[in-house]
Amino acid sequence: MEVGASPTLKATALSTLGHMAHRRAAKDTAKMAEAVAYFERSIAADPTFVDAQYNFGVLLEELGRFSEAAARYEAVLSMKPTHRLATLNLANTHFHRGDLLGA
Numbered sequence: 001m002e003v004g005a006s007p008t009l010k011a012t013a014l015s016t017l018g019h020m021a022h023r024r025a026a027k028d029t030a031k032m033a034e035a036v037a038y039f040e041r042s043i044a045a046d047p048t049f050v051d052a053q054y055n056f057g058v059l060l061e062e063l064g065r066f067s068e069a070a071a072r073y074e075a076v077l078s079m080k081p082t083h084r085l086a087t088l089n090l091a092n093t094h095f096h097r098g099d100l101l102g103a
Helices: 005-026 027-045 050-062 066-079 083-097
Strands: none
Touching: 005 027, 005 050, 027 050, 050 066, 050 083, 066 083
């Protein structure tokens, strides 16, 4: 990545790498850690990048880290309230945590 690249461009590239690593990892937790690291770096570069927030939430939910996934979906919805998949996935995280009313 070029020095001085825009935060959004950097976040996009890192998010794409995270998404690719997540898909390659299947259920290999060591490889999932690589995807987690890419998403963390992407969000650090641009916390307003909705795709990174959402895709990181999907990964965290898959890892069973439901509270963290919920926080990512909430971040998405604070930036884009009409994001239907984030709304659905947030409800799923509530369900998995036993919060049926929240779901």
